[in-house]
Amino acid sequence: MRVMIIGGGIGGLCLAHGLRGAGIDVGVYERTRARTDWLQGYRIHINPDGCRALHRCLPARGWAAFDSTAGDAGGGFGFYDRRLRRLALLEPEMLTPAADDPVGRHRSVSRMRLREVLLDGLGEALHEGREFVRYEHTEDGRLRAHFADGGTAVGDLLVGADGANSRVRQQYLPELRRFDTGVVAIAGRYPLTAESEARLPVELTSGAASILTPRSDSLFAATWRGGPRTGVGKAGSVDTGDYVLWGYSAARSAFPPDLHDLDGEALRALVSERIDGWADALRILVTGADLASVNALALKSMPTLRPWPSTTVTLIGDAIHNMTPMAGIGANTALRDAAVLTRALTDAGPDDVLAAVTAYEEQMRGYANRAIAQSLRNARQAASDARLPRLAFGTTLKIAQAVPPLKRALFAGLGS
Numbered sequence: 001m002r003v004m005i006i007g008g009g010i011g012g013l014c015l016a017h018g019l020r021g022a023g024i025d026v027g028v029y030e031r032t033r034a035r036t037d038w039l040q041g042y043r044i045h046i047n048p049d050g051c052r053a054l055h056r057c058l059p060a061r062g063w064a065a066f067d068s069t070a071g072d073a074g075g076g077f078g079f080y081d082r083r084l085r086r087l088a089l090l091e092p093e094m095l096t097p098a099a100d101d102p103v104g105r106h107r108s109v110s111r112m113r114l115r116e117v118l119l120d121g122l123g124e125a126l127h128e129g130r131e132f133v134r135y136e137h138t139e140d141g142r143l144r145a146h147f148a149d150g151g152t153a154v155g156d157l158l159v160g161a162d163g164a165n166s167r168v169r170q171q172y173l174p175e176l177r178r179f180d181t182g183v184v185a186i187a188g189r190y191p192l193t194a195e196s197e198a199r200l201p202v203e204l205t206s207g208a209a210s211i212l213t214p215r216s217d218s219l220f221a222a223t224w225r226g227g228p229r230t231g232v233g234k235a236g237s238v239d240t241g242d243y244v245l246w247g248y249s250a251a252r253s254a255f256p257p258d259l260h261d262l263d264g265e266a267l268r269a270l271v272s273e274r275i276d277g278w279a280d281a282l283r284i285l286v287t288g289a290d291l292a293s294v295n296a297l298a299l300k301s302m303p304t305l306r307p308w309p310s311t312t313v314t315l316i317g318d319a320i321h322n323m324t325p326m327a328g329i330g331a332n333t334a335l336r337d338a339a340v341l342t343r344a345l346t347d348a349g350p351d352d353v354l355a356a357v358t359a360y361e362e363q364m365r366g367y368a369n370r371a372i373a374q375s376l377r378n379a380r381q382a383a384s385d386a387r388l389p390r391l392a393f394g395t396t397l398k399i400a401q402a403v404p405p406l407k408r409a410l411f412a413g414l415g416s
Protein backbone atom coordinates (compact mmCIF):
# COMPACT_ATOMS: atom_id res chain seq x y z
CA MET A 1 0.00 0.00 0.00
CA ARG A 2 1.23 3.49 -0.85
CA VAL A 3 -0.26 6.61 0.73
CA MET A 4 0.02 10.02 -0.95
CA ILE A 5 -0.34 12.97 1.42
CA ILE A 6 -1.06 16.32 -0.20
CA GLY A 7 0.26 19.15 1.99
CA GLY A 8 3.20 19.11 4.37
CA GLY A 9 1.70 21.24 7.14
CA ILE A 10 1.21 20.24 10.76
CA GLY A 11 -1.30 17.45 10.06
CA GLY A 12 0.29 16.05 6.87
CA LEU A 13 3.79 15.82 8.31
CA CYS A 14 2.59 14.22 11.54
CA LEU A 15 0.63 11.64 9.54
CA ALA A 16 3.69 10.89 7.41
CA HIS A 17 5.70 10.06 10.54
CA GLY A 18 2.91 7.91 11.94
CA LEU A 19 2.58 5.88 8.74
CA ARG A 20 6.32 5.47 8.28
CA GLY A 21 6.54 4.26 11.87
CA ALA A 22 3.91 1.63 11.01
CA GLY A 23 5.94 0.52 7.99
CA ILE A 24 3.56 2.03 5.42
CA ASP A 25 5.02 3.50 2.23
CA VAL A 26 4.22 7.21 2.10
CA GLY A 27 4.94 10.32 0.01
CA VAL A 28 4.22 13.90 1.16
CA TYR A 29 3.74 16.49 -1.58
CA GLU A 30 4.16 20.07 -0.36
CA ARG A 31 3.86 23.04 -2.69
CA THR A 32 6.27 25.38 -0.89
CA ARG A 33 9.95 24.97 -0.22
CA ALA A 34 9.89 27.37 2.74
CA ARG A 35 6.99 28.68 4.80
CA THR A 36 7.19 32.41 5.34
CA ASP A 37 3.60 33.42 6.08
CA TRP A 38 3.00 35.71 9.06
CA LEU A 39 1.59 32.90 11.19
CA GLN A 40 4.95 31.17 11.23
CA GLY A 41 6.29 33.81 13.64
CA TYR A 42 3.68 32.89 16.21
CA ARG A 43 3.65 30.21 18.83
CA ILE A 44 0.97 27.65 18.97
CA HIS A 45 -0.77 25.97 21.86
CA ILE A 46 -0.56 22.18 21.80
CA ASN A 47 -3.06 20.62 24.20
CA PRO A 48 -2.96 17.11 25.74
CA ASP A 49 -4.71 15.59 22.67
CA GLY A 50 -2.17 17.18 20.32
CA CYS A 51 0.77 16.07 22.49
CA ARG A 52 -0.50 12.48 22.66
CA ALA A 53 -0.91 12.44 18.88
CA LEU A 54 2.63 13.72 18.34
CA HIS A 55 3.94 11.17 20.83
CA ARG A 56 2.14 8.38 18.98
CA CYS A 57 3.29 9.43 15.50
CA LEU A 58 6.79 10.86 15.89
CA PRO A 59 9.86 8.65 16.18
CA ALA A 60 11.49 8.81 19.64
CA ARG A 61 14.04 11.35 18.41
CA GLY A 62 11.32 13.66 17.02
CA TRP A 63 9.29 13.46 20.22
CA ALA A 64 12.40 14.28 22.30
CA ALA A 65 13.12 17.28 20.04
CA PHE A 66 9.52 18.49 20.40
CA ASP A 67 9.54 17.97 24.15
CA SER A 68 12.75 19.93 24.59
CA THR A 69 11.71 22.84 22.38
CA ALA A 70 8.19 23.24 23.73
CA GLY A 71 7.66 25.68 26.56
CA ASP A 72 5.20 25.40 29.34
CA ALA A 73 1.82 26.81 28.40
CA GLY A 74 1.37 27.56 32.12
CA GLY A 75 -0.38 30.45 33.81
CA GLY A 76 -4.05 30.77 34.62
CA PHE A 77 -6.95 32.17 32.65
CA GLY A 78 -8.43 35.41 33.93
CA PHE A 79 -11.64 37.21 33.02
CA TYR A 80 -11.60 40.99 33.41
CA ASP A 81 -13.72 43.99 32.60
CA ARG A 82 -12.48 46.87 30.43
CA ARG A 83 -10.86 48.56 33.42
CA LEU A 84 -8.94 45.33 34.00
CA ARG A 85 -10.86 44.55 37.18
CA ARG A 86 -10.90 40.84 37.78
CA LEU A 87 -14.18 38.96 37.38
CA ALA A 88 -12.77 35.45 37.83
CA LEU A 89 -9.47 33.61 37.65
CA LEU A 90 -9.06 29.98 36.66
CA GLU A 91 -5.87 28.90 38.37
CA PRO A 92 -3.29 26.89 36.39
CA GLU A 93 -4.19 23.71 38.34
CA MET A 94 -7.75 23.95 37.01
CA LEU A 95 -6.47 24.08 33.44
CA THR A 96 -3.93 21.31 33.69
CA PRO A 97 -5.73 18.28 35.05
CA ALA A 98 -3.13 15.91 33.63
CA ALA A 99 -0.13 17.63 35.20
CA ASP A 100 1.38 14.31 36.25
CA ASP A 101 1.19 12.91 32.70
CA PRO A 102 4.61 13.47 31.08
CA VAL A 103 3.07 13.32 27.58
CA GLY A 104 -0.46 14.71 27.68
CA ARG A 105 -0.07 18.21 29.04
CA HIS A 106 -0.38 21.74 27.67
CA ARG A 107 2.61 23.11 25.81
CA SER A 108 3.48 26.14 23.74
CA VAL A 109 5.76 25.81 20.75
CA SER A 110 7.02 28.08 18.01
CA ARG A 111 5.34 27.06 14.75
CA MET A 112 8.65 27.26 13.01
CA ARG A 113 10.34 24.92 15.47
CA LEU A 114 7.40 22.52 15.30
CA ARG A 115 7.71 22.51 11.53
CA GLU A 116 11.44 21.80 11.75
CA VAL A 117 10.78 18.91 14.15
CA LEU A 118 8.11 17.52 11.83
CA LEU A 119 10.28 17.83 8.72
CA ASP A 120 13.19 16.01 10.34
CA GLY A 121 13.68 12.38 9.40
CA LEU A 122 11.23 12.14 6.52
CA GLY A 123 14.01 11.73 3.98
CA GLU A 124 12.86 10.81 0.52
CA ALA A 125 9.23 10.64 1.56
CA LEU A 126 9.11 14.44 1.43
CA HIS A 127 8.62 16.10 -1.96
CA GLU A 128 8.83 19.88 -1.68
CA GLY A 129 7.92 22.29 -4.46
CA ARG A 130 5.14 19.95 -5.68
CA GLU A 131 1.84 21.77 -6.04
CA PHE A 132 -1.11 19.41 -6.29
CA VAL A 133 -3.63 20.26 -9.04
CA ARG A 134 -6.05 17.32 -9.29
CA TYR A 135 -6.36 13.56 -8.96
CA GLU A 136 -7.90 10.81 -11.08
CA HIS A 137 -8.72 7.13 -10.63
CA THR A 138 -6.51 4.77 -12.64
CA GLU A 139 -7.84 1.74 -14.52
CA ASP A 140 -6.39 -0.64 -11.96
CA GLY A 141 -8.25 1.03 -9.07
CA ARG A 142 -5.44 3.20 -7.79
CA LEU A 143 -5.16 7.01 -7.68
CA ARG A 144 -2.99 9.33 -9.72
CA ALA A 145 -2.15 12.82 -8.42
CA HIS A 146 -1.24 15.56 -10.90
CA PHE A 147 1.09 18.41 -9.99
CA ALA A 148 1.55 21.92 -11.38
CA ASP A 149 4.99 20.98 -12.73
CA GLY A 150 3.35 18.42 -15.02
CA GLY A 151 4.51 15.44 -12.93
CA THR A 152 2.31 12.74 -11.42
CA ALA A 153 2.41 10.23 -8.58
CA VAL A 154 0.42 7.04 -8.01
CA GLY A 155 -0.85 5.52 -4.77
CA ASP A 156 -3.65 3.54 -3.12
CA LEU A 157 -4.88 6.23 -0.74
CA LEU A 158 -4.87 10.00 -1.28
CA VAL A 159 -4.99 12.15 1.86
CA GLY A 160 -5.78 15.86 1.45
CA ALA A 161 -3.84 17.65 4.20
CA ASP A 162 -3.64 20.82 2.14
CA GLY A 163 -5.18 23.31 4.55
CA ALA A 164 -8.23 25.55 4.62
CA ASN A 165 -8.41 26.14 0.84
CA SER A 166 -7.81 22.47 0.06
CA ARG A 167 -7.80 21.58 -3.63
CA VAL A 168 -8.34 17.95 -2.74
CA ARG A 169 -11.56 18.90 -0.93
CA GLN A 170 -12.67 21.15 -3.80
CA GLN A 171 -12.49 18.19 -6.15
CA TYR A 172 -13.67 15.48 -3.74
CA LEU A 173 -16.42 17.22 -1.74
CA PRO A 174 -17.11 20.36 -3.83
CA GLU A 175 -20.34 21.14 -2.00
CA LEU A 176 -18.52 21.43 1.35
CA ARG A 177 -17.47 25.07 1.70
CA ARG A 178 -16.34 27.32 4.52
CA PHE A 179 -18.62 30.16 5.50
CA ASP A 180 -17.81 33.61 6.77
CA THR A 181 -18.75 33.93 10.46
CA GLY A 182 -19.08 37.72 10.15
CA VAL A 183 -16.48 38.13 12.92
CA VAL A 184 -13.15 39.85 12.34
CA ALA A 185 -10.12 39.59 14.62
CA ILE A 186 -7.12 41.92 14.58
CA ALA A 187 -4.13 40.34 16.28
CA GLY A 188 -0.66 41.53 17.22
CA ARG A 189 2.37 40.63 19.27
CA TYR A 190 3.73 42.74 22.16
CA PRO A 191 7.37 41.66 22.55
CA LEU A 192 8.42 41.04 26.15
CA THR A 193 11.74 42.47 27.28
CA ALA A 194 12.60 43.43 30.87
CA GLU A 195 11.70 47.01 29.98
CA SER A 196 8.46 46.38 28.07
CA GLU A 197 7.29 43.85 30.64
CA ALA A 198 7.64 46.44 33.41
CA ARG A 199 5.02 48.56 31.62
CA LEU A 200 2.33 45.90 31.97
CA PRO A 201 0.59 44.55 35.09
CA VAL A 202 1.05 40.87 35.95
CA GLU A 203 -2.52 40.14 34.80
CA LEU A 204 -1.30 40.63 31.23
CA THR A 205 2.07 38.94 31.47
CA SER A 206 1.12 35.53 32.84
CA GLY A 207 -1.32 33.07 31.34
CA ALA A 208 -4.30 34.27 29.38
CA ALA A 209 -6.78 37.09 29.88
CA SER A 210 -10.17 37.65 28.36
CA ILE A 211 -11.54 41.19 28.53
CA LEU A 212 -15.33 41.19 28.55
CA THR A 213 -17.22 44.28 27.53
CA PRO A 214 -20.90 45.15 27.54
CA ARG A 215 -20.48 46.10 23.85
CA SER A 216 -20.17 43.83 20.84
CA ASP A 217 -16.41 43.34 21.04
CA SER A 218 -13.74 41.70 23.17
CA LEU A 219 -10.00 41.53 23.68
CA PHE A 220 -7.96 38.45 24.39
CA ALA A 221 -4.35 38.36 25.57
CA ALA A 222 -2.05 35.39 26.11
CA THR A 223 1.56 35.31 27.26
CA TRP A 224 3.93 33.01 25.43
CA ARG A 225 7.15 32.19 27.18
CA GLY A 226 9.73 29.51 27.28
CA GLY A 227 11.16 27.34 24.60
CA PRO A 228 14.53 28.35 23.20
CA ARG A 229 14.76 31.33 20.88
CA THR A 230 15.84 30.14 17.53
CA GLY A 231 16.51 33.45 15.76
CA VAL A 232 16.01 33.02 12.05
CA GLY A 233 14.87 29.49 11.36
CA LYS A 234 15.57 27.28 8.40
CA ALA A 235 12.20 28.27 7.00
CA GLY A 236 13.51 31.82 6.63
CA SER A 237 11.05 33.65 8.87
CA VAL A 238 11.99 35.31 12.11
CA ASP A 239 11.28 33.36 15.24
CA THR A 240 10.43 35.42 18.27
CA GLY A 241 11.29 35.56 21.92
CA ASP A 242 8.66 35.92 24.64
CA TYR A 243 5.63 38.02 23.84
CA VAL A 244 2.02 38.75 24.69
CA LEU A 245 -0.34 37.94 21.86
CA TRP A 246 -3.46 40.11 21.77
CA GLY A 247 -6.52 39.72 19.61
CA TYR A 248 -9.34 42.23 19.31
CA SER A 249 -12.59 40.79 17.89
CA ALA A 250 -15.79 42.44 16.73
CA ALA A 251 -18.44 42.08 14.06
CA ARG A 252 -17.28 42.98 10.54
CA SER A 253 -19.77 45.87 10.50
CA ALA A 254 -17.76 47.54 13.27
CA PHE A 255 -14.76 47.93 10.97
CA PRO A 256 -14.20 50.11 7.89
CA PRO A 257 -14.91 48.37 4.55
CA ASP A 258 -11.26 48.64 3.42
CA LEU A 259 -10.02 46.80 6.53
CA HIS A 260 -8.04 44.22 4.59
CA ASP A 261 -6.11 46.92 2.73
CA LEU A 262 -4.87 48.50 5.96
CA ASP A 263 -1.26 47.98 7.01
CA GLY A 264 -0.06 47.02 10.50
CA GLU A 265 0.20 50.62 11.64
CA ALA A 266 -3.35 51.50 10.56
CA LEU A 267 -4.76 48.31 12.09
CA ARG A 268 -3.00 48.98 15.37
CA ALA A 269 -4.32 52.56 15.40
CA LEU A 270 -7.81 51.27 14.67
CA VAL A 271 -7.79 48.90 17.66
CA SER A 272 -6.31 51.58 19.87
CA GLU A 273 -9.18 53.88 18.90
CA ARG A 274 -11.77 51.14 19.53
CA ILE A 275 -10.48 50.55 23.07
CA ASP A 276 -10.35 54.22 23.96
CA GLY A 277 -11.35 54.60 27.61
CA TRP A 278 -10.31 51.05 28.58
CA ALA A 279 -7.54 50.44 31.16
CA ASP A 280 -4.27 52.19 30.22
CA ALA A 281 -2.43 48.85 30.38
CA LEU A 282 -4.60 47.48 27.58
CA ARG A 283 -3.80 50.45 25.36
CA ILE A 284 -0.09 50.05 26.15
CA LEU A 285 -0.39 46.40 25.13
CA VAL A 286 -1.99 47.25 21.80
CA THR A 287 0.13 50.25 20.88
CA GLY A 288 3.32 48.41 21.86
CA ALA A 289 2.73 45.65 19.29
CA ASP A 290 5.40 44.94 16.78
CA LEU A 291 3.94 46.43 13.55
CA ALA A 292 4.95 43.53 11.32
CA SER A 293 2.97 41.18 13.56
CA VAL A 294 -0.37 43.01 13.31
CA ASN A 295 -2.87 41.34 10.99
CA ALA A 296 -6.61 41.29 10.39
CA LEU A 297 -8.33 37.97 9.98
CA ALA A 298 -11.89 37.40 8.72
CA LEU A 299 -12.95 34.35 10.71
CA LYS A 300 -14.28 31.50 8.60
CA SER A 301 -15.51 28.07 9.58
CA MET A 302 -16.66 24.79 8.13
CA PRO A 303 -20.31 23.93 8.76
CA THR A 304 -21.14 20.79 10.77
CA LEU A 305 -19.77 17.80 8.85
CA ARG A 306 -22.43 15.37 7.63
CA PRO A 307 -21.44 11.81 6.68
CA TRP A 308 -20.38 11.01 3.11
CA PRO A 309 -19.57 7.62 1.57
CA SER A 310 -15.94 6.75 2.29
CA THR A 311 -13.57 6.03 -0.60
CA THR A 312 -9.81 5.88 -1.04
CA VAL A 313 -9.63 9.69 -0.92
CA THR A 314 -9.81 11.31 2.50
CA LEU A 315 -9.02 14.58 4.24
CA ILE A 316 -7.38 15.64 7.49
CA GLY A 317 -6.84 18.91 9.37
CA ASP A 318 -8.02 22.29 8.12
CA ALA A 319 -8.76 20.71 4.73
CA ILE A 320 -11.85 19.08 6.25
CA HIS A 321 -12.59 20.94 9.50
CA ASN A 322 -11.14 24.42 9.26
CA MET A 323 -12.44 26.36 12.25
CA THR A 324 -11.98 29.82 13.74
CA PRO A 325 -8.84 30.22 15.85
CA MET A 326 -11.02 31.22 18.84
CA ALA A 327 -10.65 27.90 20.63
CA GLY A 328 -6.96 27.32 19.78
CA ILE A 329 -7.60 23.73 18.73
CA GLY A 330 -7.33 23.62 14.91
CA ALA A 331 -3.80 22.23 14.83
CA ASN A 332 -4.51 19.95 17.77
CA THR A 333 -7.44 18.48 15.87
CA ALA A 334 -5.23 18.05 12.77
CA LEU A 335 -2.68 16.17 14.89
CA ARG A 336 -5.42 14.00 16.36
CA ASP A 337 -6.58 13.15 12.81
CA ALA A 338 -3.05 12.04 11.96
CA ALA A 339 -2.93 9.71 14.98
CA VAL A 340 -6.45 8.32 14.42
CA LEU A 341 -5.85 7.66 10.71
CA THR A 342 -2.49 6.04 11.45
CA ARG A 343 -4.14 3.74 13.98
CA ALA A 344 -7.02 2.89 11.62
CA LEU A 345 -4.69 2.05 8.71
CA THR A 346 -2.44 -0.01 10.96
CA ASP A 347 -5.36 -1.95 12.48
CA ALA A 348 -7.10 -2.63 9.15
CA GLY A 349 -4.04 -3.83 7.28
CA PRO A 350 -3.11 -3.12 3.66
CA ASP A 351 -6.01 -5.04 2.12
CA ASP A 352 -8.75 -3.03 3.72
CA VAL A 353 -7.98 0.61 3.15
CA LEU A 354 -11.68 1.41 2.78
CA ALA A 355 -12.53 -0.01 6.21
CA ALA A 356 -9.72 2.07 7.72
CA VAL A 357 -10.91 5.27 6.03
CA THR A 358 -14.49 4.58 7.13
CA ALA A 359 -13.40 4.05 10.74
CA TYR A 360 -11.25 7.19 10.70
CA GLU A 361 -13.92 9.42 9.13
CA GLU A 362 -16.64 8.27 11.53
CA GLN A 363 -14.49 8.99 14.56
CA MET A 364 -13.10 12.25 13.14
CA ARG A 365 -16.53 13.74 12.39
CA GLY A 366 -17.48 13.29 16.05
CA TYR A 367 -14.62 15.22 17.64
CA ALA A 368 -14.20 17.64 14.71
CA ASN A 369 -17.84 18.71 14.87
CA ARG A 370 -17.48 19.37 18.60
CA ALA A 371 -14.34 21.44 17.95
CA ILE A 372 -15.99 23.40 15.10
CA ALA A 373 -19.00 24.14 17.32
CA GLN A 374 -16.84 25.27 20.23
CA SER A 375 -14.68 27.60 18.14
CA LEU A 376 -17.76 29.05 16.42
CA ARG A 377 -19.47 29.65 19.75
CA ASN A 378 -16.37 31.45 21.05
CA ALA A 379 -16.13 33.61 17.91
CA ARG A 380 -19.79 34.58 18.01
CA GLN A 381 -19.70 35.32 21.73
CA ALA A 382 -16.69 37.58 21.24
CA ALA A 383 -18.59 39.77 18.79
CA SER A 384 -22.16 39.31 19.97
CA ASP A 385 -24.19 42.46 20.57
CA ALA A 386 -26.59 40.69 22.93
CA ARG A 387 -26.02 42.86 26.00
CA LEU A 388 -28.02 40.79 28.46
CA PRO A 389 -26.13 37.49 28.05
CA ARG A 390 -22.87 39.44 28.30
CA LEU A 391 -23.91 41.05 31.56
CA ALA A 392 -25.23 37.72 32.85
CA PHE A 393 -21.94 36.01 32.01
CA GLY A 394 -19.98 38.72 33.84
CA THR A 395 -22.19 38.33 36.91
CA THR A 396 -21.91 34.52 36.79
CA LEU A 397 -18.14 34.82 36.71
CA LYS A 398 -18.09 37.12 39.72
CA ILE A 399 -20.29 34.75 41.72
CA ALA A 400 -18.23 31.73 40.62
CA GLN A 401 -15.06 33.47 41.76
CA ALA A 402 -16.57 33.88 45.23
CA VAL A 403 -17.78 30.25 45.40
CA PRO A 404 -14.91 27.88 44.46
CA PRO A 405 -17.03 24.69 44.06
CA LEU A 406 -19.26 26.57 41.62
CA LYS A 407 -16.21 27.77 39.71
CA ARG A 408 -14.88 24.22 39.47
CA ALA A 409 -18.27 22.96 38.27
CA LEU A 410 -18.62 25.79 35.74
CA PHE A 411 -15.24 25.18 34.14
CA ALA A 412 -14.92 21.42 34.59
CA GLY A 413 -13.18 19.87 31.60
CA LEU A 414 -11.89 23.18 30.23
CA GLY A 415 -8.26 22.16 30.31
CA SER A 416 -8.66 18.63 29.02
Ligand SMILES: Cc1cc2nc3c(=O)[nH]c(=O)nc-3n(C[C@H](O)[C@H](O)[C@H](O)COP(=O)(O)OP(=O)(O)OC[C@H]3O[C@@H](n4cnc5c(N)ncnc54)[C@H](O)[C@@H]3O)c2cc1C
Nearest residue numbers: 007009010011031045132162163317318328329330331332
Ligand atom coordinates in the same frame (compact mmCIF):
# COMPACT_ATOMS: atom_id res chain seq x y z
C1 LIG B 1 -4.09 33.25 14.32
C2 LIG B 1 -4.20 31.77 14.45
C3 LIG B 1 -3.80 31.15 15.65
C4 LIG B 1 -3.94 29.77 15.81
N1 LIG B 1 -3.54 29.20 17.00
C5 LIG B 1 -3.71 27.88 17.18
C6 LIG B 1 -3.33 27.26 18.43
O1 LIG B 1 -2.80 27.89 19.35
N2 LIG B 1 -3.56 25.91 18.55
C7 LIG B 1 -4.12 25.18 17.55
O2 LIG B 1 -4.33 23.97 17.75
N3 LIG B 1 -4.43 25.73 16.37
C8 LIG B 1 -4.25 27.05 16.14
N4 LIG B 1 -4.58 27.60 14.94
C9 LIG B 1 -5.06 26.73 13.84
C10 LIG B 1 -3.91 26.03 13.11
O3 LIG B 1 -2.99 26.98 12.61
C11 LIG B 1 -4.43 25.18 11.95
O4 LIG B 1 -5.57 24.47 12.34
C12 LIG B 1 -3.35 24.19 11.49
O5 LIG B 1 -2.26 24.88 10.93
C13 LIG B 1 -3.93 23.21 10.46
O6 LIG B 1 -2.95 22.31 10.05
P1 LIG B 1 -3.05 21.59 8.65
O7 LIG B 1 -1.88 20.69 8.54
O8 LIG B 1 -4.40 21.04 8.46
O9 LIG B 1 -2.95 22.78 7.57
P2 LIG B 1 -1.73 23.75 7.30
O10 LIG B 1 -0.85 23.86 8.49
O11 LIG B 1 -2.35 24.99 6.73
O12 LIG B 1 -0.90 23.01 6.17
C14 LIG B 1 -1.37 22.85 4.86
C15 LIG B 1 -0.18 22.62 3.96
O13 LIG B 1 -0.63 22.28 2.66
C16 LIG B 1 0.15 22.97 1.70
N5 LIG B 1 -0.64 23.08 0.47
C17 LIG B 1 -1.74 23.84 0.26
N6 LIG B 1 -2.20 23.66 -0.99
C18 LIG B 1 -1.38 22.77 -1.59
C19 LIG B 1 -1.34 22.19 -2.90
N7 LIG B 1 -2.24 22.51 -3.84
N8 LIG B 1 -0.37 21.28 -3.16
C20 LIG B 1 0.57 20.94 -2.23
N9 LIG B 1 0.58 21.48 -0.98
C21 LIG B 1 -0.39 22.37 -0.66
C22 LIG B 1 0.46 24.31 2.36
O14 LIG B 1 1.59 24.95 1.78
C23 LIG B 1 0.70 23.88 3.81
O15 LIG B 1 2.03 23.53 4.05
C24 LIG B 1 -4.45 28.98 14.75
C25 LIG B 1 -4.82 29.58 13.54
C26 LIG B 1 -4.70 30.96 13.39
C27 LIG B 1 -5.11 31.58 12.08
